[in-house]
Amino acid sequence: MSYQNLVPRFIKYAKQTTRSDENSATIPSTKSQSVFAHQLVAELQQIGLSQVHISTKSAYVLATLPTNLPATAEVPKIGLIAHMDTADFNAENVQPQIQKNYDGKATIPLAKSGYYLDPAEFPNLKNYAGEDLITTDGTTLLGADDKAGIAEIITAAEYLLAHPEIKHGTIQIGIGPDEEIGKGADNFDVTEFPADFAYTVDGGPLGELEYETFNAAQAKIKLIGKNVHPGTAKDVMVNALQLAFDFQAQLPADEVPEKTAGRQGFFHLIDLNGTVDQAEMTYIIRDHDRSKFESRKELLQQIAARMNAEYGEERVVLEVTDQYYNMREVIEKDMTSVKLAQTAMEELKIKPIIYPVRGGTDGSKISFMGLPTPNLFAGGENMHSRFEFVSVQVMERAVDVILQIIKSAVHKAK
Numbered sequence: 001m002s003y004q005n006l007v008p009r010f011i012k013y014a015k016q017t018t019r020s021d022e023n024s025a026t027i028p029s030t031k032s033q034s035v036f037a038h039q040l041v042a043e044l045q046q047i048g049l050s051q052v053h054i055s056t057k058s059a060y061v062l063a064t065l066p067t068n069l070p071a072t073a074e075v076p077k078i079g080l081i082a083h084m085d086t087a088d089f090n091a092e093n094v095q096p097q098i099q100k101n102y103d104g105k106a107t108i109p110l111a112k113s114g115y116y117l118d119p120a121e122f123p124n125l126k127n128y129a130g131e132d133l134i135t136t137d138g139t140t141l142l143g144a145d146d147k148a149g150i151a152e153i154i155t156a157a158e159y160l161l162a163h164p165e166i167k168h169g170t171i172q173i174g175i176g177p178d179e180e181i182g183k184g185a186d187n188f189d190v191t192e193f194p195a196d197f198a199y200t201v202d203g204g205p206l207g208e209l210e211y212e213t214f215n216a217a218q219a220k221i222k223l224i225g226k227n228v229h230p231g232t233a234k235d236v237m238v239n240a241l242q243l244a245f246d247f248q249a250q251l252p253a254d255e256v257p258e259k260t261a262g263r264q265g266f267f268h269l270i271d272l273n274g275t276v277d278q279a280e281m282t283y284i285i286r287d288h289d290r291s292k293f294e295s296r297k298e299l300l301q302q303i304a305a306r307m308n309a310e311y312g313e314e315r316v317v318l319e320v321t322d323q324y325y326n327m328r329e330v331i332e333k334d335m336t337s338v339k340l341a342q343t344a345m346e347e348l349k350i351k352p353i354i355y356p357v358r359g360g361t362d363g364s365k366i367s368f369m370g371l372p373t374p375n376l377f378a379g380g381e382n383m384h385s386r387f388e389f390v391s392v393q394v395m396e397r398a399v400d401v402i403l404q405i406i407k408s409a410v411h412k413a414k
């Protein structure tokens with residue numbers, strides 16, 4: 001269906017800078033997100049949602065669409081979640097461009113930036129023949145991740161408010177900060193969000209439905225060397241940089257991001273710096289399988305222990321922190337949320353695309369707080385870059401899916 005306010009709403013959001021900052025300690029991490037949050041509050045109040053406020057704890061914009069069914073109706077309360085921040089890429093002065101009725105073949109110039117969206121380079125463009133694409137002007141990202149999600153959720157709520165004849169249960173809305181720096185959901189409070197299950201609307205192309213993510217941890221490793229004059233170093237010097245190489249050499253060489261796909265996990269060295277005296281390494285560890293994930297962390301411990309034993313003193317200091325877990329562990333105990341979304345898409349003749357995400361979502365954390373939260377497509381492509389784009393028609397389909405889920409939940413409960 002076409003929704004009058006969807007595209008203007010998205011463009012208004014996209015133009016507003018809301019980049020997060022991983023070096024900030026405030027919640028939200030940037031002032032620009034607070035400014036945006038206050039504007040969302042005004043908008044949500046204006047369209048007629050209830051209990052609109054910003055959580056002092058999580059900085060989420062929260063709102064409720066009360067049910068229009070009798071209090072006795074047993075309909076699940078559904079949550080809809082999106083994030084307001086944009087990724088680590090220029091987001092100043094975003095100028096969305098609309099390419100109407102794209103033919104699926106042409107190269108789209110990104111305004112006068114000298115950059116192009118070329119189907120030879122981005123074959124995903126071929127999926128959009130006949131659709132209207134919103135692109136950047138080549139100087140910034142677009143922020144469809146996840147402002148498309150926000151616009152879709154709010155447009156769905158607006159539609160329900162304008163069509164009281166559509167019966168629905170209670171809908172909770174949460175628009176959070178700082179997803180891109182992996183912190184936003186940490187402060188999410190399920191007691192402020194009374195829902196039976198929720199969806200993040202933060203996925204990519206049409207049909208995406210995700211309920212499986214990585215298990216994720218980060219390892220920080222300090223290598224302690226002993227620096228002496230290289231001329232008299234024999235049997236005395238311990239080179240911290242060599243310790244780092246030795247550590248890395250004991251990890252399985254093929255279990256790295258660039259050599260894995262699907263459900264294969266990895267160790268990913270993301271930072272290495274140091275001198276002879278001392279060095280630091282940072283790894284991220286990822287695996288869909290919880291026991292393999294635990295074994296990976298165990299392997300790091302074993303390597304550190306072995307090296308320390310070899311030197312007879314602590315030369316390798318390892319600190320491992322879990323970041324998030326595979327939400328499937330929670331969701332598969334009650335697949336209602338996934339089945340509802342799957343059925344809704346099928347009813348709309350959209351083929352659900354279900355696969356394990358090689359990453360995490362806010363739902364990875366929120367699910368483990370007791371609120372099962374799979375992820376729905378929002379439409380964005382080539383996210384986090386100047387080549388980001390979103391199809392208007394896919395955004396419309398996302399609103400359709402949200403509405404269909406809400407309708408099906410009532411239907412199913414009857």
Ligand SMILES: [Zn+2]
Pocket residue numbers: 083145146179202
């Ligand atoms: Zn996102």
